Each structure stands twice: as structure tokens, then as C-alpha cells.
Amino acid sequence: MNIDLSRRGFLKLAGAGVAATSLGAMGFGEAEAAETAHVRAFKLTTTTETRNTCPYCSVACGIIMYSKGDVKAGEQADLLHIEGDVDHPTNRGTLCPKGAALKDFVKAPTRLTKPRYRAAGSDELVEISWDEALDKIARAMKDDRDANMVQVNEDGTPVNRWTTAGFLAASATTNETAWLTYKTVRSMGIVGFDNQARV
Incomplete structure (x- = not known):
């Protein structure tokens, strides 16, 4: 044809x-x-959307968390879904396997949500309030700093070094938080300062 x-x-x-x-x-x-x-309406239309940073490594990927429950009204929010933030410049919506499994990390029954304290010589961890924990940390830091602060070196030059304590910061933070953390740690005289990006 x-x-x-x-x-x-x-x-x-x-x-x-x-x-x-x-x-x-x-x-x-x-x-x-x-x-x-x-x-059919989307599953997540009735949820609260919260932007955050993935806590795992130093890449600081952006995530979006979807939850139900009004936290402002005192309700416990129920986390339903976590996904990568497409508007975030670091990951543009993608997540690694650890980041993709963040919901399981948040809902893990073994996850600690309150501080615990083990007294000297004890083999038992006891739950304490955040105020008590922060008071204990502040007291221990103050006592150590007072006992070990190096005011001047051998030449008589003022140095104000605190060499018996160290600080491990989070690298998955904003520039502003990182700047404030650095200034706080250095103003106390702490010499040993690092973050988990190098660990």
C-alpha cells in the first residue's frame, strides 16, 4: 500500500x-x-508542618516534619511523616538513608527525653528535671574552671586558658547559632573546642 x-x-x-x-x-x-x-484530599493537609535540620551528620540537611495535635494548647503532637525540604539549599529535598528513617529515630521507645543522673559510686541512673541537670552542669563547670584556669603563662603574659574542659558543638546548626556557641565557649576560656563534623 x-x-x-x-x-x-x-x-x-x-x-x-x-x-x-x-x-x-x-x-x-x-x-x-x-x-x-x-x-481524595491529601493525607497531610490537616497536619502541622514544621521545618527543622536533620540531627545526624555535619551536612545539615533540611527536613519537614508533619504532625497532628496542637502543641500550643498543651497536646502531645503525633509525628506522622518526615521528608526532605525541597527549598533547603543543602539537600534540595533529598535525604540519605539515616535521614529518611528519622521518624523511627523520633518514635524509638529507647529514646531518652529527660536527663538522667548517676551519683558517684552508684550503678543506677535516676531521672532528674532539666533545671536540676543544668544546675549540676553549671556547678561542675564553675568548680573546674576556678580550680584549673590558667591566668598567665610562664612569661607573665595573660592568657586565660581553661585546658581541663572541652566542648563538642553541633555542626548541623545555623551560622548564627555556631557564632554564638563559638563566642560563648571562647569567652569562658575553653581551649578544646570541636564539632562532630570532624569526629
């Missing part, structure tokens, strides 16, 4: 085919109309 089709006729036929395919893809077809007649 021989089809006699000019170049102009071929272009008209191809244009009509593209137009028909485009109309079908935009939902003007009968099958498309039947499928979209009962649109």
Missing part, C-alpha cells in the same frame, strides 16, 4: 496528533474526567 503524503500534509497531520494528545493529557478525555471525578 502506497501513501501519497506531501511534506505539508505530514506537518498538518503531526500537528493535529500533538494537539489531540495534549488535550487528552490535560484532562479533556472521557477517561480522565471519570478518574478525577472523586478527588
Whole structure:
């Protein structure tokens, strides 16, 4: 069978085919109309969206957490879903396997949510309040700093070095938080200062 089709006729036929395919893809077809007649609402439309930073490594990927429950009203929020933040410049919505499993990390039954204290000589950890924990940490730091602060070196030059304590900071923070952490640690005289990006 021989089809006699000019170049102009071929272009008209191809244009009509593209137009028909485009109309079908935009939902003007009968099958498309039947499928979209009962649109189901998205699962996450009734949830609270919270942006945060993944806590695992030093890359500081952006995440979006979806939860139900009004925290401002005193309700416990139930975390439903975590995904990468497509607007975040670091990861642009992608997550590594650890970041993708963050929901399990948050909901783990072994996750600690309150500070614990083990007294000297004891083999038992006791839950204490955050105020008690911060008071104990502040007292221990003050006592150590008072006992071990190096005011001047051998030449008599003021140095104000505290060499018996160290500080491990989080690298997955904003620039502002990192700057404040650095200034706080250095103002106390702590020499040993690092973050988990190098650990």
C-alpha cells in the first residue's frame, strides 16, 4: 500500500496528533474526567508542618516534619511523616538513608527525653528535671574552671586558658547559632573546642 503524503500534509497531520494528545493529557478525555471525578484530599493537609535540620551528620540537611495535635494548647503532637525540604539549599529535598528513617529515630521507645543522673559510686541512673541537670552542669563547670584556669603563662603574659574542659558543638546548626556557641565557649576560656563534623 502506497501513501501519497506531501511534506505539508505530514506537518498538518503531526500537528493535529500533538494537539489531540495534549488535550487528552490535560484532562479533556472521557477517561480522565471519570478518574478525577472523586478527588481524595491529601493525607497531610490537616497536619502541622514544621521545618527543622536533620540531627545526624555535619551536612545539615533540611527536613519537614508533619504532625497532628496542637502543641500550643498543651497536646502531645503525633509525628506522622518526615521528608526532605525541597527549598533547603543543602539537600534540595533529598535525604540519605539515616535521614529518611528519622521518624523511627523520633518514635524509638529507647529514646531518652529527660536527663538522667548517676551519683558517684552508684550503678543506677535516676531521672532528674532539666533545671536540676543544668544546675549540676553549671556547678561542675564553675568548680573546674576556678580550680584549673590558667591566668598567665610562664612569661607573665595573660592568657586565660581553661585546658581541663572541652566542648563538642553541633555542626548541623545555623551560622548564627555556631557564632554564638563559638563566642560563648571562647569567652569562658575553653581551649578544646570541636564539632562532630570532624569526629
